[in-house]
Amino acid sequence: MSSLELRKVIKHYPSGGETVRAVDGVSLSVHPGELVALYGPSGSGKTTLLELAAGLLAPDTGSVHFGGREISRLPPGDSAIYRRRDVGLVFQAFHLISGASALDNAAVKLLADGMTLRKAREQARPWLERVGLGARFDHTPARLSMGERQRIAIARALVNEPRLLLTDEPTGNLDSKRSREILALLRDICEEREIPGLLVTHDPQAISFTSRVFTLRDGRLREGLDAELALAHSL
Numbered sequence: 202m203s204s205l206e207l208r209k210v211i212k213h214y215p216s217g218g219e220t221v222r223a224v225d226g227v228s229l230s231v232h233p234g235e236l237v238a239l240y241g242p243s244g245s246g247k248t249t250l251l252e253l254a255a256g257l258l259a260p261d262t263g264s265v266h267f268g269g270r271e272i273s274r275l276p277p278g279d280s281a282i283y284r285r286r287d288v289g290l291v292f293q294a295f296h297l298i299s300g301a302s303a304l305d306n307a308a309v310k311l312l313a314d315g316m317t318l319r320k321a322r323e324q325a326r327p328w329l330e331r332v333g334l335g336a337r338f339d340h341t342p343a344r345l346s347m348g349e350r351q352r353i354a355i356a357r358a359l360v361n362e363p364r365l366l367l368t369d370e371p372t373g374n375l376d377s378k379r380s381r382e383i384l385a386l387l388r389d390i391c392e393e394r395e396i397p398g399l400l401v402t403h404d405p406q407a408i409s410f411t412s413r414v415f416t417l418r419d420g421r422l423r424e425g426l427d428a429e430l431a432l433a434h435s436l
């Protein structure tokens with residue numbers, strides 16, 4: 202069992218002569234079994250922080266660690282394998298394959314990892330069922346609602362039985378009942394499999410499903426809820 206650890210991570214972007222301090226000196230440990238909520242206003246650096254944890258971005262300074270490895274220093278090939286095998290990643294924009302069925306979208310990481318189509322589909326089916334899409338296996342994303350697409354992305358993140366969950370606003374397109382189901386699913390997976398989970402969210406309901414809450418503001422992290430943000434979201 203391994204924690205996700207960010208140590209003094211800085212990621213700045215140049216922007217027309219200025220510097221955007223997307224992530225500005227963040228240290229955070231997410232322990233096995235806990236789902237941690239990360240709140241923050243738009244542009245506060247949440248997605249950047251998640252992409253750093255996923256090895257999609259390298260920090261300017263500081264480091265990211267998981268499973269005894271420094272994720273921020275993996276060669277590109279190993280970084281891709283880390284995401285495919287170790288991480289359950291839900292992107293804010295889903296990134297589904299438009300021409301593929303819900304089932305094949307959910308199975309894509311397994312296929313990329315060399316599993317046969319039949320076996321990959323077999324393994325993906327129960328995950329689509331768990332997110333309430335048992336009757337939608339053959340539908341392509343274009344024929345599904347935003348909420349259904351979001352749930353395919355969640356199933357896809359879980360099919361490889363990840364050792365780390367990184368989810369970017371995974372309930373952003375769901376009604377409150379579906380959101381609660383998905384939040385409970387993510388919490389249960391972290392608990393049952395004793396894996397760390399990081400949940401970037403605006404969803405006020407997320408608080409009751411998570412072990413700890415952090416707020417990001419202008420790239421700076423602090424534990425607990427920012428009063429201003431709590432008011433804005435009626436938390």
Ligand SMILES: Nc1ncnc2c1ncn2[C@@H]1O[C@H](COP(=O)(O)OP(=O)(O)O)[C@@H](O)[C@H]1O
Binds near residue numbers: 214243247250
């Ligand atoms: N590739 C990029 N180039 C330049 N600026 C970026 C880039 N990605 C994000 N930013 C900036 O970094 C800040 C944090 O962005 P982001 O991590 O997407 O925030 P959030 O997910 O909280 O909305 C924003 O000001 C955004 O405009």
Ligand SMILES: [Mg+2]
Binds near residue numbers: 247249293369
């Ligand atoms: Mg974002």
